[in-house]
Amino acid sequence: MSRQGFKHQLFEQFARIGKALSNANRLELLEFLAQGERSVESLAKATKLTVANTSQHLQQLRQAGLVTTRKQGLRVYYQLAGDEVIQLLGILRNVAEGHLAEVERLVSTYLTVKDKLEPIPAQELLERARNGMVTVLDVRPEEEYSAGHVPGAINVPLAQLEKQLDRFGDGKEIVAYCRGPHCILAFEAVAKLRSHGIKARRLENGYPEWKAMGLPTEQ
Amino acid sequence: MSRQGFKHQLFEQFARIGKALSNANRLELLEFLAQGERSVESLAKATKLTVANTSQHLQQLRQAGLVTTRKQGLRVYYQLAGDEVIQLLGILRNVAEGHLAEVERLVSTYLTVKDKLEPIPAQELLERARNGMVTVLDVRPEEEYSAGHVPGAINVPLAQLEKQLDRFGDGKEIVAYCRGPHCILAFEAVAKLRSHGIKARRLENGYPEWKAMGLPTEQ
DNA sequence: CAACTATTCAAGTGATTACTTGAATATTAA
DNA sequence: TTAATATTCAAGTAATCACTTGAATAGTTG
Incomplete structure (x- = not known):
């Protein structure tokens, strides 16, 4: 040929x-x-x-x-x-964010508080978690949590967060994460925790990105 | 919504x-x-x-x-x-190479000599070119060469390579590149040079990847 | 102005796509 | 064995896609 x-x-x-x-x-x-x-x-x-x-x-x-x-x-x-x-999906997202005006519009419409929720980079979370400085919160459904999660993370699906607020009364900062950078679950969890006076931020990306970066995971 | x-x-x-x-x-x-x-x-x-x-x-x-x-x-x-x-295209290629058997078949059918042509990584070429140890050869059409190329590279489109073989008689090693990792131009150029007893290898990737890596370019 | 050129638009055709529905297959449990 | 279940297959429909053809648009040149 x-x-x-x-x-x-x-x-x-x-x-x-x-x-x-x-x-x-x-x-x-x-x-x-x-x-x-x-x-x-x-x-x-x-x-x-x-x-x-x-x-x-x-x-x-x-x-x-x-x-x-x-x-x-x-x-x-x-x-x-x-x-x-996962890398491929990440860069697809990236290109979309950078070059499609419609994506920007959607993100700014739905995730208005995005910048205010102070995303924390994966590497930084890893160190802080090791030092016991933060509580890591996985807000995905239990099914996804049990297939793998950030070491030491506790799982409280968003729907049950309200009922279990008393688990976060120790003054430690909470870092919430979910499926990926655009997953709203983490945004909503942080917003809810803060509305109850609990110090909370979100992980910059989600679990798949964490795993793809080669950071430790747990099952 | x-x-x-x-x-x-x-x-x-x-x-x-x-x-x-x-x-x-x-x-x-x-x-x-x-x-x-x-x-x-x-x-x-x-x-x-x-x-x-x-x-x-x-x-x-x-x-x-x-x-x-x-x-x-x-x-x-x-x-x-x-x-x-460019990154997106690169990883698309990457995933295809890694997971589509048909790609493997095509590459091994057409680029049988792939491993023998000893690809040289971009970083290594940069250093060797700076030390004047290699001649960098751009085998793309002149139109593409003049839109940007590796610094110091000379442009000899594949079709004219045979006629201009005397330009490469100084014993220096040639490193040829073209449009990307699967571009056959560089493969054929290296094969042709070698068949004339000239020491030649190919760049691991092509010009777009070189540029995307942030390495210096020239116009 | 008119003549010319590069690009885009509009309409039409055959092929492909996403989805639905209902049947077929393969595995397990009774 | 039969009954039950998860998945796949097959057929049909409406929508979308790739490509062609010929006309329209917007610049440039004489």
Whole structure:
């Protein structure tokens, strides 16, 4: 085959990955998978898609090499094919933030308090947590927490935060995190804690980024 | 709007970028643009697409925030929106290489000598070039060379290499580069030089990656 | 001004996509 | 074995996509 042929075929392969990333539902599935492996049914529930539709999207992701599967009993568990996929999603986000005006508008509309919540970088949190200076709070659903979390983090899903406020009365600063830099759960948790006079900030990114940076995790 | 609404709208925006990356012709356009800014007509010629078709693809890339335009006289010049876009393309390549069997097959079919051509990392080339230990050879078309190249590199497009072999008789090692890690021009140049007994290697990546790494360039 | 050129726009065609619905497959439990 | 369950497959529909063709637009040049 010709030189042109090789180049074009190569681009055609790269485009398969682009295609996989070209649908909002598939991106949402990838975000859930970035938290840890999950079954089709559980993903369907999380994304509110039908099971058949979810299955089809997942198969496309698999064909694009972004996820792998493992069958156990009746269930098929999907997981990301590697940490490069998290990097890929991160830079996709990054480019979108930098060059799509609509993203800026959305973020500033929904996350107005973004700057005020003083995000703390991952490295800094790691040191402070080691010194026992902060309480790390994971506000994702329990399912995602138990698939892996920041060492020592306690899990209080956002919905239960109000009821369990008494767990944070010791004056230590709280650092909350969730699924990623745009995940609102952490924003809302920090806002809620502060409204009760508890000192709180949020982690700059989420759990997948933490893991992809090679920082220690716990299960 | 609801929490769900925000998340979904955000993913819809990210998906716009995925859509832009979902077509082989658009990816090829991006690769050309990674060499430097170019007019619609010149891109149409390079990709062998019709002008109207090229224009439409470029507009899609612009709407996805990946390229920007500048009008000068009759011509509209397109260029990448930023270095993050090169990063994005790089990691797309990376994921494809790591997880798509078809890419591996293509690369090993066409670039069989890949390992034997001993790629040299960018940092190492920079040092050796500064010490005058190597001759840097840019085998891209003159148009791309003149939009920016590695400092001190000489430009001999592949087609003219045979005729100009006498320029490389001084015993210095040659390091050839072109558009990117999979660009065959540099592979073929190294193979040709070696077949004439000239010591030659290739740069690990291409010019866009060099530039994106923040290494010095020249115009 | 008119003639020329690069780019964009608009309309049409066949192919592909996302989603739904209902059936098929494979595994486990009774 | 049968019944139950998670997932996948297959077929159909409306929407979107890539590309072509020919016309419209906006600059430049004589």
